[in-house]
Amino acid sequence: MAGLAATGGTAGAGAPTPPRTGQPGHLFHLAATEPNNFDGGWLRGANEQNFPVLAGQQGSVYLAHLDPGGIREPHWHPTAWELNYIVSGTAKWTILGTHPDGEYHNDVFTAERGDLVFAPTGLFHYFENASTTEPLDVLIVFNTSTAEPDDDIGIVGSLNAIPRDVLAASFGVPESAFAQVPQRIEPVVITRRR
Incomplete structure:
Protein backbone atom coordinates (compact mmCIF):
# COMPACT_ATOMS: atom_id res chain seq x y z
CA MET A 1 0.00 0.00 0.00
CA ALA A 2 2.91 2.32 -0.62
CA GLY A 3 0.76 4.67 -2.69
CA LEU A 4 -2.04 5.00 -0.12
CA ALA A 5 -2.37 8.59 1.07
CA ALA A 6 -3.14 9.59 4.64
CA THR A 7 -6.69 10.67 3.84
CA GLY A 8 -7.58 8.09 1.21
CA GLY A 9 -6.41 7.26 -2.28
CA THR A 10 -5.54 4.25 -4.31
CA ALA A 11 -3.34 1.38 -3.30
CA GLY A 12 -2.37 0.74 -6.91
CA ALA A 13 -3.83 0.56 -10.40
CA GLY A 14 -7.41 -0.64 -10.30
CA ALA A 15 -7.50 -0.94 -6.50
CA PRO A 16 -10.57 0.51 -4.80
CA THR A 17 -10.28 3.67 -2.75
CA PRO A 18 -10.51 2.82 0.96
CA PRO A 19 -13.43 4.46 2.75
CA ARG A 20 -12.73 7.64 4.68
CA THR A 21 -13.01 7.26 8.42
CA GLY A 22 -13.86 10.88 9.17
CA GLN A 23 -10.77 10.98 11.37
CA PRO A 24 -7.44 12.68 10.74
CA GLY A 25 -5.01 10.81 8.51
CA HIS A 26 -3.41 7.72 10.00
CA LEU A 27 -0.21 7.87 7.93
CA PHE A 28 2.67 10.16 8.87
CA HIS A 29 5.78 10.53 6.72
CA LEU A 30 8.35 10.82 9.51
CA ALA A 31 11.33 10.71 7.15
CA ALA A 32 9.87 13.61 5.16
CA THR A 33 9.52 15.96 8.13
CA GLU A 34 11.94 18.80 8.58
CA PRO A 35 14.41 17.82 11.32
CA ASN A 36 15.21 19.97 14.32
CA ASN A 37 18.95 20.35 13.83
CA PHE A 38 21.37 20.53 16.74
CA ASP A 39 25.14 20.63 17.09
CA GLY A 40 25.50 16.84 17.43
CA GLY A 41 22.65 15.56 15.27
CA TRP A 42 18.95 16.03 14.66
CA LEU A 43 15.49 15.05 15.87
CA ARG A 44 12.38 14.32 13.81
CA GLY A 45 9.07 13.67 15.48
CA ALA A 46 5.38 12.92 15.26
CA ASN A 47 3.21 14.36 18.02
CA GLU A 48 -0.26 15.84 18.41
CA GLN A 49 0.90 19.17 16.94
CA ASN A 50 1.96 17.79 13.57
CA PHE A 51 0.08 14.44 13.49
CA PRO A 52 -3.44 15.32 14.70
CA VAL A 53 -4.59 11.70 15.04
CA LEU A 54 -2.34 11.54 18.15
CA ALA A 55 -4.33 14.25 19.98
CA GLY A 56 -5.42 12.81 23.31
CA GLN A 57 -3.81 9.43 22.59
CA GLN A 58 -0.84 9.84 24.95
CA GLY A 59 1.67 8.78 22.33
CA SER A 60 4.42 10.30 20.22
CA VAL A 61 7.46 9.02 18.35
CA TYR A 62 10.82 10.54 17.45
CA LEU A 63 13.82 9.58 15.40
CA ALA A 64 17.01 10.84 17.03
CA HIS A 65 20.11 10.91 14.83
CA LEU A 66 23.43 11.40 16.61
CA ASP A 67 26.53 12.12 14.60
CA PRO A 68 29.80 10.48 15.67
CA GLY A 69 30.54 11.99 19.08
CA GLY A 70 26.89 13.05 19.48
CA ILE A 71 25.26 13.11 22.92
CA ARG A 72 21.60 13.37 23.88
CA GLU A 73 21.65 15.92 26.70
CA PRO A 74 21.26 14.30 30.13
CA HIS A 75 17.61 14.86 31.08
CA TRP A 76 14.44 13.40 32.54
CA HIS A 77 10.74 13.50 31.70
CA PRO A 78 8.49 14.33 34.66
CA THR A 79 5.35 12.90 33.03
CA SER A 88 21.49 1.61 13.65
CA GLY A 89 24.76 2.18 15.44
CA THR A 90 25.78 1.64 19.05
CA ALA A 91 24.70 3.73 22.03
CA LYS A 92 26.22 4.13 25.48
CA TRP A 93 23.46 4.61 28.05
CA THR A 94 23.27 5.81 31.63
CA ILE A 95 20.05 5.71 33.65
CA LEU A 96 20.19 7.00 37.22
CA GLY A 97 17.59 5.41 39.45
CA THR A 98 16.30 6.35 42.85
CA HIS A 99 18.07 5.66 46.13
CA PRO A 100 15.62 3.97 48.54
CA ASP A 101 18.47 2.13 50.25
CA GLY A 102 20.66 5.23 50.56
CA GLU A 103 22.70 4.48 47.42
CA TYR A 104 22.08 5.81 43.93
CA HIS A 105 21.74 3.09 41.33
CA ASN A 106 23.39 3.86 38.01
CA ASP A 107 22.64 1.52 35.13
CA VAL A 108 25.42 2.01 32.56
CA PHE A 109 25.39 -0.18 29.45
CA THR A 110 25.82 -0.36 25.69
CA ALA A 111 22.87 -0.94 23.36
CA GLU A 112 23.28 -2.06 19.75
CA ARG A 113 21.16 -2.32 16.63
CA GLY A 114 17.90 -4.14 17.41
CA ASP A 115 18.04 -3.52 21.18
CA LEU A 116 15.29 -1.86 23.23
CA VAL A 117 16.01 0.48 26.14
CA PHE A 118 13.33 1.62 28.59
CA ALA A 119 13.70 4.86 30.57
CA PRO A 120 11.01 5.07 33.28
CA THR A 121 9.12 8.29 34.03
CA GLY A 122 11.18 10.73 36.05
CA LEU A 123 14.52 8.89 35.94
CA PHE A 124 17.56 10.90 34.89
CA HIS A 125 19.14 9.43 31.74
CA TYR A 126 21.10 10.08 28.60
CA PHE A 127 22.64 8.27 25.68
CA GLU A 128 25.53 8.97 23.40
CA ASN A 129 26.90 7.65 20.15
CA ALA A 130 29.55 5.08 21.07
CA SER A 131 31.21 5.36 17.65
CA THR A 132 33.68 7.96 16.47
CA THR A 133 33.01 7.08 12.81
CA GLU A 134 29.40 5.85 12.41
CA PRO A 135 26.10 7.66 13.13
CA LEU A 136 23.54 6.44 15.68
CA ASP A 137 19.79 6.34 14.96
CA VAL A 138 17.31 5.72 17.78
CA LEU A 139 13.52 5.50 17.40
CA ILE A 140 11.94 6.80 20.61
CA VAL A 141 8.33 6.20 21.67
CA PHE A 142 6.83 8.27 24.51
CA ASN A 143 3.57 7.86 26.39
CA THR A 144 2.78 11.54 25.88
CA SER A 145 1.39 13.35 22.84
CA THR A 146 3.31 16.57 23.51
CA ALA A 147 6.17 17.74 21.35
CA GLU A 148 9.67 16.77 22.47
CA PRO A 149 11.45 18.42 24.24
CA ASP A 150 8.39 20.05 25.89
CA ASP A 151 8.26 17.22 28.46
CA ASP A 152 12.00 17.27 28.99
CA ILE A 153 14.07 18.83 31.75
CA GLY A 154 17.72 18.95 30.71
CA ILE A 155 20.81 19.15 32.85
CA VAL A 156 21.94 22.44 31.30
CA GLY A 157 18.72 24.26 32.13
CA SER A 158 18.59 22.62 35.54
CA LEU A 159 22.08 23.70 36.54
CA ASN A 160 21.51 27.20 35.19
CA ALA A 161 18.37 27.57 37.31
CA ILE A 162 20.30 26.92 40.54
CA PRO A 163 22.33 29.74 42.13
CA ARG A 164 26.08 29.13 42.06
CA ASP A 165 26.36 29.22 45.86
CA VAL A 166 23.72 26.48 46.16
CA LEU A 167 25.54 24.35 43.57
CA ALA A 168 28.81 24.85 45.45
CA ALA A 169 27.24 23.86 48.76
CA SER A 170 25.57 20.81 47.18
CA PHE A 171 28.82 19.58 45.65
CA GLY A 172 30.92 20.57 48.66
CA VAL A 173 33.27 22.74 46.60
CA PRO A 174 34.06 26.47 46.47
CA GLU A 175 31.68 28.61 44.42
CA SER A 176 34.60 29.38 42.10
CA ALA A 177 34.38 25.76 40.86
CA PHE A 178 31.30 26.84 38.88
CA ALA A 179 32.77 30.11 37.59
CA GLN A 180 33.34 28.73 34.07
CA VAL A 181 29.83 27.27 33.72
CA PRO A 182 27.85 29.58 31.40
CA GLN A 183 24.78 31.02 33.09
CA ARG A 184 22.59 31.59 30.04
CA ILE A 185 22.47 28.80 27.48
CA GLU A 186 19.92 27.91 24.84
CA PRO A 187 18.31 24.46 25.16
CA VAL A 188 20.80 21.80 24.10
CA VAL A 189 18.79 18.60 23.33
CA ILE A 190 21.60 17.04 21.23
CA THR A 191 25.23 18.12 21.46
CA ARG A 192 28.65 16.64 20.71
CA ARG A 193 31.96 15.99 22.42
CA ARG A 194 34.41 18.85 22.08
Whole structure:
Protein backbone atom coordinates (compact mmCIF):
# COMPACT_ATOMS: atom_id res chain seq x y z
CA MET A 1 0.00 0.00 0.00
CA ALA A 2 2.91 2.32 -0.62
CA GLY A 3 0.76 4.67 -2.69
CA LEU A 4 -2.04 5.00 -0.12
CA ALA A 5 -2.37 8.59 1.07
CA ALA A 6 -3.14 9.59 4.64
CA THR A 7 -6.69 10.67 3.84
CA GLY A 8 -7.58 8.09 1.21
CA GLY A 9 -6.41 7.26 -2.28
CA THR A 10 -5.54 4.25 -4.31
CA ALA A 11 -3.34 1.38 -3.30
CA GLY A 12 -2.37 0.74 -6.91
CA ALA A 13 -3.83 0.56 -10.40
CA GLY A 14 -7.41 -0.64 -10.30
CA ALA A 15 -7.50 -0.94 -6.50
CA PRO A 16 -10.57 0.51 -4.80
CA THR A 17 -10.28 3.67 -2.75
CA PRO A 18 -10.51 2.82 0.96
CA PRO A 19 -13.43 4.46 2.75
CA ARG A 20 -12.73 7.64 4.68
CA THR A 21 -13.01 7.26 8.42
CA GLY A 22 -13.86 10.88 9.17
CA GLN A 23 -10.77 10.98 11.37
CA PRO A 24 -7.44 12.68 10.74
CA GLY A 25 -5.01 10.81 8.51
CA HIS A 26 -3.41 7.72 10.00
CA LEU A 27 -0.21 7.87 7.93
CA PHE A 28 2.67 10.16 8.87
CA HIS A 29 5.78 10.53 6.72
CA LEU A 30 8.35 10.82 9.51
CA ALA A 31 11.33 10.71 7.15
CA ALA A 32 9.87 13.61 5.16
CA THR A 33 9.52 15.96 8.13
CA GLU A 34 11.94 18.80 8.58
CA PRO A 35 14.41 17.82 11.32
CA ASN A 36 15.21 19.97 14.32
CA ASN A 37 18.95 20.35 13.83
CA PHE A 38 21.37 20.53 16.74
CA ASP A 39 25.14 20.63 17.09
CA GLY A 40 25.50 16.84 17.43
CA GLY A 41 22.65 15.56 15.27
CA TRP A 42 18.95 16.03 14.66
CA LEU A 43 15.49 15.05 15.87
CA ARG A 44 12.38 14.32 13.81
CA GLY A 45 9.07 13.67 15.48
CA ALA A 46 5.38 12.92 15.26
CA ASN A 47 3.21 14.36 18.02
CA GLU A 48 -0.26 15.84 18.41
CA GLN A 49 0.90 19.17 16.94
CA ASN A 50 1.96 17.79 13.57
CA PHE A 51 0.08 14.44 13.49
CA PRO A 52 -3.44 15.32 14.70
CA VAL A 53 -4.59 11.70 15.04
CA LEU A 54 -2.34 11.54 18.15
CA ALA A 55 -4.33 14.25 19.98
CA GLY A 56 -5.42 12.81 23.31
CA GLN A 57 -3.81 9.43 22.59
CA GLN A 58 -0.84 9.84 24.95
CA GLY A 59 1.67 8.78 22.33
CA SER A 60 4.42 10.30 20.22
CA VAL A 61 7.46 9.02 18.35
CA TYR A 62 10.82 10.54 17.45
CA LEU A 63 13.82 9.58 15.40
CA ALA A 64 17.01 10.84 17.03
CA HIS A 65 20.11 10.91 14.83
CA LEU A 66 23.43 11.40 16.61
CA ASP A 67 26.53 12.12 14.60
CA PRO A 68 29.80 10.48 15.67
CA GLY A 69 30.54 11.99 19.08
CA GLY A 70 26.89 13.05 19.48
CA ILE A 71 25.26 13.11 22.92
CA ARG A 72 21.60 13.37 23.88
CA GLU A 73 21.65 15.92 26.70
CA PRO A 74 21.26 14.30 30.13
CA HIS A 75 17.61 14.86 31.08
CA TRP A 76 14.44 13.40 32.54
CA HIS A 77 10.74 13.50 31.70
CA PRO A 78 8.49 14.33 34.66
CA THR A 79 5.35 12.90 33.03
CA ALA A 80 6.47 10.35 30.45
CA TRP A 81 8.41 7.14 30.06
CA GLU A 82 10.28 6.38 26.87
CA LEU A 83 11.02 3.23 24.92
CA ASN A 84 14.08 3.45 22.66
CA TYR A 85 14.78 1.16 19.71
CA ILE A 86 18.31 1.22 18.29
CA VAL A 87 17.79 1.39 14.52
CA SER A 88 21.49 1.61 13.65
CA GLY A 89 24.76 2.18 15.44
CA THR A 90 25.78 1.64 19.05
CA ALA A 91 24.70 3.73 22.03
CA LYS A 92 26.22 4.13 25.48
CA TRP A 93 23.46 4.61 28.05
CA THR A 94 23.27 5.81 31.63
CA ILE A 95 20.05 5.71 33.65
CA LEU A 96 20.19 7.00 37.22
CA GLY A 97 17.59 5.41 39.45
CA THR A 98 16.30 6.35 42.85
CA HIS A 99 18.07 5.66 46.13
CA PRO A 100 15.62 3.97 48.54
CA ASP A 101 18.47 2.13 50.25
CA GLY A 102 20.66 5.23 50.56
CA GLU A 103 22.70 4.48 47.42
CA TYR A 104 22.08 5.81 43.93
CA HIS A 105 21.74 3.09 41.33
CA ASN A 106 23.39 3.86 38.01
CA ASP A 107 22.64 1.52 35.13
CA VAL A 108 25.42 2.01 32.56
CA PHE A 109 25.39 -0.18 29.45
CA THR A 110 25.82 -0.36 25.69
CA ALA A 111 22.87 -0.94 23.36
CA GLU A 112 23.28 -2.06 19.75
CA ARG A 113 21.16 -2.32 16.63
CA GLY A 114 17.90 -4.14 17.41
CA ASP A 115 18.04 -3.52 21.18
CA LEU A 116 15.29 -1.86 23.23
CA VAL A 117 16.01 0.48 26.14
CA PHE A 118 13.33 1.62 28.59
CA ALA A 119 13.70 4.86 30.57
CA PRO A 120 11.01 5.07 33.28
CA THR A 121 9.12 8.29 34.03
CA GLY A 122 11.18 10.73 36.05
CA LEU A 123 14.52 8.89 35.94
CA PHE A 124 17.56 10.90 34.89
CA HIS A 125 19.14 9.43 31.74
CA TYR A 126 21.10 10.08 28.60
CA PHE A 127 22.64 8.27 25.68
CA GLU A 128 25.53 8.97 23.40
CA ASN A 129 26.90 7.65 20.15
CA ALA A 130 29.55 5.08 21.07
CA SER A 131 31.21 5.36 17.65
CA THR A 132 33.68 7.96 16.47
CA THR A 133 33.01 7.08 12.81
CA GLU A 134 29.40 5.85 12.41
CA PRO A 135 26.10 7.66 13.13
CA LEU A 136 23.54 6.44 15.68
CA ASP A 137 19.79 6.34 14.96
CA VAL A 138 17.31 5.72 17.78
CA LEU A 139 13.52 5.50 17.40
CA ILE A 140 11.94 6.80 20.61
CA VAL A 141 8.33 6.20 21.67
CA PHE A 142 6.83 8.27 24.51
CA ASN A 143 3.57 7.86 26.39
CA THR A 144 2.78 11.54 25.88
CA SER A 145 1.39 13.35 22.84
CA THR A 146 3.31 16.57 23.51
CA ALA A 147 6.17 17.74 21.35
CA GLU A 148 9.67 16.77 22.47
CA PRO A 149 11.45 18.42 24.24
CA ASP A 150 8.39 20.05 25.89
CA ASP A 151 8.26 17.22 28.46
CA ASP A 152 12.00 17.27 28.99
CA ILE A 153 14.07 18.83 31.75
CA GLY A 154 17.72 18.95 30.71
CA ILE A 155 20.81 19.15 32.85
CA VAL A 156 21.94 22.44 31.30
CA GLY A 157 18.72 24.26 32.13
CA SER A 158 18.59 22.62 35.54
CA LEU A 159 22.08 23.70 36.54
CA ASN A 160 21.51 27.20 35.19
CA ALA A 161 18.37 27.57 37.31
CA ILE A 162 20.30 26.92 40.54
CA PRO A 163 22.33 29.74 42.13
CA ARG A 164 26.08 29.13 42.06
CA ASP A 165 26.36 29.22 45.86
CA VAL A 166 23.72 26.48 46.16
CA LEU A 167 25.54 24.35 43.57
CA ALA A 168 28.81 24.85 45.45
CA ALA A 169 27.24 23.86 48.76
CA SER A 170 25.57 20.81 47.18
CA PHE A 171 28.82 19.58 45.65
CA GLY A 172 30.92 20.57 48.66
CA VAL A 173 33.27 22.74 46.60
CA PRO A 174 34.06 26.47 46.47
CA GLU A 175 31.68 28.61 44.42
CA SER A 176 34.60 29.38 42.10
CA ALA A 177 34.38 25.76 40.86
CA PHE A 178 31.30 26.84 38.88
CA ALA A 179 32.77 30.11 37.59
CA GLN A 180 33.34 28.73 34.07
CA VAL A 181 29.83 27.27 33.72
CA PRO A 182 27.85 29.58 31.40
CA GLN A 183 24.78 31.02 33.09
CA ARG A 184 22.59 31.59 30.04
CA ILE A 185 22.47 28.80 27.48
CA GLU A 186 19.92 27.91 24.84
CA PRO A 187 18.31 24.46 25.16
CA VAL A 188 20.80 21.80 24.10
CA VAL A 189 18.79 18.60 23.33
CA ILE A 190 21.60 17.04 21.23
CA THR A 191 25.23 18.12 21.46
CA ARG A 192 28.65 16.64 20.71
CA ARG A 193 31.96 15.99 22.42
CA ARG A 194 34.41 18.85 22.08
